[in-house]
Amino acid sequence: MRLPFTGPWLLAPMEGVTEPCFRELVLERNPPEALGGAFTEFVRVVAEPLPTKVLARHLGERRFAQPVGLQLMGADLGALAETARRAEKAGAPLLDLNFGCPAKGALRGCSGSDLLRDPARLEATVRAVRDAATRVPVTAKIRAGYDHADDVEVLARAAEAGGADLLTIHCRTRAEFYCEDVEWERIARAVDAVAIPVCGNGGVRRHADLERMRAETGCRYAMVGQAALGDPWIFSGREVDAAEAARFLLDYAALLATRAAKPPSRAVGRVKQLLRVWTAGGLVPDDERAAWLRQRDPERLLDRLRAAGESADPGRNAAMRA
Numbered sequence: 001m002r003l004p005f006t007g008p009w010l011l012a013p014m015e016g017v018t019e020p021c022f023r024e025l026v027l028e029r030n031p032p033e034a035l036g037g038a039f040t041e042f043v044r045v046v047a048e049p050l051p052t053k054v055l056a057r058h059l060g061e062r063r064f065a066q067p068v069g070l071q072l073m074g075a076d077l078g079a080l081a082e083t084a085r086r087a088e089k090a091g092a093p094l095l096d097l098n099f100g101c102p103a104k105g106a107l108r109g110c111s112g113s114d115l116l117r118d119p120a121r122l123e124a125t126v127r128a129v130r131d132a133a134t135r136v137p138v139t140a141k142i143r144a145g146y147d148h149a150d151d152v153e154v155l156a157r158a159a160e161a162g163g164a165d166l167l168t169i170h171c172r173t174r175a176e177f178y179c180e181d182v183e184w185e186r187i188a189r190a191v192d193a194v195a196i197p198v199c200g201n202g203g204v205r206r207h208a209d210l211e212r213m214r215a216e217t218g219c220r221y222a223m224v225g226q227a228a229l230g231d232p233w234i235f236s237g238r239e240v241d242a243a244e245a246a247r248f249l250l251d252y253a254a255l256l257a258t259r260a261a262k263p264p265s266r267a268v269g270r271v272k273q274l275l276r277v278w279t280a281g282g283l284v285p286d287d288e289r290a291a292w293l294r295q296r297d298p299e300r301l302l303d304r305l306r307a308a309g310e311s312a313d314p315g316r317n318a319a320m321r322a
């Protein structure tokens with residue numbers, strides 16, 4: 001089935017981060033020809049299919065030129081298949097299956113990365129969702145293996161045999177968790193093993209790495225996770241100033257408070273989560289990061305961001321006051 005992505009770079013699914021507010025801000029700031037799509041956080045399906053309204057909540061209210069894939073994770077094939085049908089009804093333009101989550105909860109339910117030890121089950125899981133979803137593409141996201149990467153090809157072929165329209169491969173094994181050093185050669189091996197398009201993932205740190213990953217591995221798409229938390233403009237490669245960077249974080253806090261009805265402390269907690277790794281605009285020099293994070297009063301932290309947003313861009317503020 002035709003993939004609806006509008007460009008070659010994709011925002012990774014990230015639990016606790018890529019809920020509708022964060023996604024919306026990133027999608028708004030990167031043109032569709034660069035950022036081609038995004039994904040929800042993983043949505044766990046246990047014994048019962050999820051209600052359509054829960055799926056719709058994950059997809060969010062706003063629609064963009066870029067598709068937002070709904071990511072499912074589960075071990076009960078019947079419940080997954082029915083959830084897939086409901087997800088189509090809820091308007092999901094694409095369904096993604098998570099075979100990489102290293103969390104213990106996922107393993108207890110025999111889902112997520114646990115299926116990297118059982119390619120036949122991985123294939124059956126893809127097939128169950130592929131058969132259930134009649135109108136939208138189904139994609140699979142795997143890690144390079146469970147405790148070694150010897151079977152990348154086997155896992156990639158299992159996803160393809162199950163009917164996946166795209167394979168995303170996060171090149172770390174489950175055992176490697178989120179280690180610094182990554183081996184893109186594993187992505188190249190997956191590309192060689194299957195005929196379906198492959199999306200490479202793992203260790204992209206800056207915009208230039210995206211094209212480099214494509215050139216070195218032959219993957220058609222490249223996906224960014226952690227680096228997008230520090231620089232949401234990584235997809236377009238646009239260099240923003242400190243003011244624009246501060247405004248992203250202020251907009252994020254405001255959206256979380258209004259749209260997601262988070263109390264100020266929770267909204268600012270999310271902002272701090274980004275400040276820990278923030279690189280965009282030189283807003284948070286390394287020697288000032290600890291001071292930003294020490295600020296306990298949510299309003300004072302927002303004040304500091306407002307000051308940064310104003311001081312670096314006098315032209316814009318003058319225009320706003322006029």
Ligand SMILES: Cc1cc2nc3c(=O)[nH]c(=O)nc-3n(C[C@H](O)[C@H](O)[C@H](O)COP(=O)(O)O)c2cc1C
Nearest residue numbers: 012013014015041042098170202203204224225226
């Ligand atoms: C905070 C966090 C949450 C994540 N949640 C998910 C998830 O819900 N589903 C998923 O498939 N991968 C998840 N991942 C993995 C990312 O999608 C991605 O595969 C991984 O971060 C590697 O890419 P990177 O090196 O660019 O960060 C998560 C990663 C992080 C850092």
